[in-house]
Amino acid sequence: MIGYNFAxxxxxxxxxxxxxxxxxxxxxxxxxxxASREMPLPYGWGTGGIQVTAAILGADDVLKVIDQxxxxxxxxxxxxxxxxxxxxxxxxxxxxxxxxxQTRHRIPEFLLRADQIIVYQVPQPEPxxxxxxxxxxAKKRHALADxxxxxxxxxxxxxxxxxxxxxxxxPVMVNERYLTSPSPIPAFDNPKMHxxxxxxxxxxxxxxxxxxxxxFTAVRSLDFEDYPFHPGRAPESCALCxxxxxxLDEIVIDDRGGRMFACSDTDFCESRRGETP
Amino acid sequence: MSILxxxxxxxxxxxxxxxxxxxxxxxxxxxxxxxxxxxxxxxTTLLNTLAGRIRPDGGDVFYDGGAGxxxxxxxxxxxxxxxxxxxxxxxxxxxxxxxxxxITAGGNIGERLMASGARxxxxxxxxxxxxxxxxxxxxxxxxxxxxxxxxGMLQRLQIAATLVTGPELVFMDEPTGGLDVSVQARIxxxxxxxxxxxxxxxxxxxxxxxxxxxxxxxxxxxxxGRIVEAGLTDQVLDDPHHEYTQLLVASVLPA
Numbered sequence: 001m002i003g004y005n006f007a008x009x010x011x012x013x014x015x016x017x018x019x020x021x022x023x024x025x026x027x028x029x030x031x032x033x034x035a036s037r038e039m040p041l042p043y044g045w046g047t048g049g050i051q052v053t054a055a056i057l058g059a060d061d062v063l064k065v066i067d068q069x070x071x072x073x074x075x076x077x078x079x080x081x082x083x084x085x086x087x088x089x090x091x092x093x094x095x096x097x098x099x100x101x102q103t104r105h106r107i108p109e110f111l112l113r114a115d116q117i118i119v120y121q122v123p124q125p126e127p128x129x130x131x132x133x134x135x136x137x138a139k140k141r142h143a144l145a146d147x148x149x150x151x152x153x154x155x156x157x158x159x160x161x162x163x164x165x166x167x168x169x170x171p172v173m174v175n176e177r178y179l180t181s182p183s184p185i186p187a188f189d190n191p192k193m194h195x196x197x198x199x200x201x202x203x204x205x206x207x208x209x210x211x212x213x214x215x216f217t218a219v220r221s222l223d224f225e226d227y228p229f230h231p232g233r234a235p236e237s238c239a240l241c242x243x244x245x246x247x248l249d250e251i252v253i254d255d256r257g258g259r260m261f262a263c264s265d266t267d268f269c270e271s272r273r274g275e276t277p
Numbered sequence: 278m279s280i281l282x283x284x285x286x287x288x289x290x291x292x293x294x295x296x297x298x299x300x301x302x303x304x305x306x307x308x309x310x311x312x313x314x315x316x317x318x319x320x321t322t323l324l325n326t327l328a329g330r331i332r333p334d335g336g337d338v339f340y341d342g343g344a345g346x347x348x349x350x351x352x353x354x355x356x357x358x359x360x361x362x363x364x365x366x367x368x369x370x371x372x373x374x375x376x377x378x379x380i381t382a383g384g385n386i387g388e389r390l391m392a393s394g395a396r397x398x399x400x401x402x403x404x405x406x407x408x409x410x411x412x413x414x415x416x417x418x419x420x421x422x423x424x425x426x427x428x429g430m431l432q433r434l435q436i437a438a439t440l441v442t443g444p445e446l447v448f449m450d451e452p453t454g455g456l457d458v459s460v461q462a463r464i465x466x467x468x469x470x471x472x473x474x475x476x477x478x479x480x481x482x483x484x485x486x487x488x489x490x491x492x493x494x495x496x497x498x499x500x501x502g503r504i505v506e507a508g509l510t511d512q513v514l515d516d517p518h519h520e521y522t523q524l525l526v527a528s529v530l531p532a
Contacts, residue, residue, distance in 0.1 A: 140354075144354060144355045144358065146355070146358060146392075148391050148392035148393060148394060149388060149391060149392050151391040151395075151396070152377075152380060152384055152387070152388050152391055155383070155384050155387055155391065155398065155401065156380055156381060156384050158398055159381055159383060159384065159402075159420055160381075160420075224396055224397060224398040225396050225397045225398075226397050226398050226399050227398050
């Protein structure tokens with residue numbers, strides 16, 4: 001790590017981010033503005049998550065980075081490599097071994113523990129932005145807990161499709177107070193956020209917001225009494241490990257319409273098959 | 278009948294333009310009050326101020342929500358919002374501005390219910406269908422998008438979407454403006470029937486003396502931000518005292 005401060009960011013910046021994180025933990029689900037820095041990767045690749053990770057990383061932490069559940073995609077490999085080089089921390093692909101997990105669009109299948117922290121990369125932290133284009137008006141709605149109209153979208157979905165058609169980024173109520181974006185995780189993962197033992201941190205770099213869900217906090221997905229929230233999942237089993245309870249990716253395998261379903265969480269799938277690289 | 282809404286000494290300026298100049302007016306329960314006047318006389322500003330959409334520079338609006346007259350300014354922002362979306366209603370002149378055109382008719386009617394906390398899809402839908410029938414739109418059109426509706430249907434949809442929460446006070450800003458005459462007559466008929474049957478109090482802004490005569494119990498005439506004449510509708514229109522009111526009444530074409 002010659003030539004860099006530990007974990008790339010300078011100490012003043014990390015301190016500023018930690019302050020935002022502390023505030024975010026104190027007010028579950030509430031978006032805290034922070035002075036997001038220019039990072040050596042483009043917006044949309046996880047600049048928010050990487051700054052949060054940099055601010056909380058210690059020398060003996062073990063880092064895991066996933067992208068859509070996979071440890072071996074460009075984004076995951078690059079961010080893991082980045083911290084291995086700038087902080088010299090140990091990295092892993094095993095969920096159970098990691099103390100910090102940075103994720104894009106998934107929550108690992110293995111249950112997280114109280115000694116772990118999960119850091120989400122968030123493109124759009126404002127769950128109201130489609131309903132309320134003005135940020136000032138959206139902030140006012142948050143202040144007044146004025147979220148009733150969010151159900152209009154759900155009403156329209158049920159009317160047109162017979163069910164709620166939000167497959168990802170399904171808005172949640174955190175601690176029955178703040179409406180929060182879970183980041184674009186599949187609706188399948190929403191229930192895992194409820195009373196999760198691990199601390200959940202969310203970083204949105206371009207939008208300059210940090211928010212958090214402290215351990216064991218109530219997280220409820222929006223729904224109707226007579227159309228309860230339904231975490232969607234392909235009605236198949238994993239073609240590699242046979243799991244019938246994990247979130248599946250549909251993979252096209254030839255140009256004649258052949259396709260297979262496989263676990264999106266590669267670590268989960270590999271450990272079930274007994275392949276531990 | 279007790280007083281439901283009362284304005285005392287309202288002042289409002291937009292830059293140097295005086296929109297309201299010491300305006301006081303009161304509305305009783307189940308009463309229909311018309312505000313008439315020419316364009317720029319301040320009648321829409323008065324309506325918006327009464328409805329809590331504009332904060333006056335001076336004076337205050339008082340509302341009796343069951344515990345006596347209280348100033349709107351003491352309600353707080355959340356209290357006012359809850360009032361506006363449940364116990365009050367606002368019908369705009371242009372339904373396209375008030376409705377969401379890319380959301381089904383049922384969704385538009387259900388919006389106020391959901392905003393006030395309704396969380397049962399079946400109940401919301403049932404209420405929406407019942408209100409469509411109430412405003413004489415075929416309930417089978419519940420899943421149609423309002424952008425395919427005619428102007429008159431849109432206005433009726435807006436009325437349904439406003440009344441679905443069972444408000445006790447409705448503000449209307451030229452609800453029949455921009456519609457052709459035969460459609461106007463049907464909308465007026467509908468409003469008159471609903472208002473009487475539901476026992477609503479209404480404040481309606483219009484520049485059409487005919488609308489005021491048909492609907493209103495009482496009438497205030499505005500000119501340059503001031504109320505120049507007020508009284509029972511028939512009294513004012515049959516025996517106008519102020520010269521501006523005389524001009525207004527005289528300019529109606531004989532039927």
